[in-house]
Amino acid sequence: MKNKKASIPQTGLNRRTFLASAAAAGFAATASGLLIPRESLAADEPQRGGHLVLGLDGGQTTDILDPGTYAGSTMFLVGFTWGDRLVTTDPVSGEALPSLAESWTSSDDAKTWTFKLRKDVRFHDGTPFTVNDAVQTLRRHSDKDSTSAALGLLEEIETIEESSGDLVITLKNGNADLPLMLTDYHLQVQKNGGMDDPNSAIGTGPYKLESFEPGIRITFTKNEDDWNEDRGFVDSVEVLVINDNTARIAALSSGKVHFINTLSPKTMSLLSRAPNIETISTKGKGFYSFLMHGDTAP
Incomplete structure (x- = not known):
């Protein structure tokens, strides 16, 4: 009906x-x-x-x-x-799957992770999605003074930066589950990471x-x-x-x-x-x- x-x-x-x-x-x-x-x-x-x-x-x-x-x-x-996150999950198996990040690799000790991001993606207002948007999103949620509910998940992050067009995350300790951590529902990627207006809901x-x-x-x-x-x-x-x-x-x-x-x-x-x-x-x-x-x- x-x-x-x-x-x-x-x-x-x-x-x-x-x-x-x-x-x-x-x-x-x-x-x-x-x-x-x-x-x-x-x-x-x-x-x-x-x-x-x-x-x-x-x-x-x-x-x-x-x-x-x-x-x-x-x-x-x-x-x-x-919104979109960098990584999503298979709804059945729970496996980490590409989203705004097309692929990722890690160092042998799982401390340094490199994410290749999608090209030609635009936010709802027409602004191109860039690596900086991903960097700023993670920085906002992982800042020690952040009020984000995702802060606890990201406390092991040491640095978040752009390198040769890729997103590079360095951890304090190795963690093979970093891609799965980035599937947290709080980590919707925003323009400039939501630094300007976290309530804008302008996503991809x-x-x-x-x-x-x-x-x-x-x-x-x-x-x-x-x-x-x-x-x-x-x-x-x-x-x-x-x-x-x-x-x-x-x-x-x-x-x-x-x-x-x-x-x-x-x-x-x-x-x-x-x-x-x-x-x-x-x-x-x-x-x-x-x-x-x-x-x-x-």
Whole structure:
């Protein structure tokens, strides 16, 4: 069932293509239980066009666009929709894959890493993406006085610099997992690293930010100059923040939204019987942990 004012093509994606393309656009990466109208997964090949409406939890009226502050599924998705990281991951295996960085090599001790970056990529305002943008992005998040949530991941970085057109990162100690560390969702590459305006949301991602009402509604339009043609299948995206579980289910069932996230196993089982709803469970790489501060008294 679909709302006529928020329609997507009747013939959409098969399961495999949907999971791959949605993850690339940031849609599948934010939830363990995902739902979408059944007819949208009917076709063998993806169809382009239409307006996609997402009903997501995890948004707050205090949210801001600086990716260093992102917390909660709504802002995770927002970042993946307007931005790109240097490295991304395979949505199934978790393997590090090229994004704005085409390839990378390391020294034998895994302390010095060289990243070759894509050419002919432009930000949403038409500005060319350069190595300096990547350098400044990482410097902003790794600065000792940074308030970025990614600071802890980047504390082992000693230097970040441009060398012969490449990005070179030197670590204090060897780390074979540096490419995976750069897939952190806070590290969306911004023009001049976001030094001028961290809240601009001007990135290289598949969609351009059109409006931002924190905790309420966020809208995007397709980036026609996107460097990656394997994503951004719809023309526009609308995110409605619906933190109440019952309200999200009602919005999907009534056709107000095409897609919702974060449902309990019990709810998933019940909704899987609905003729107009498709339930999708994806494996995630995340985990929850209790931090044990061994250097602090109980």
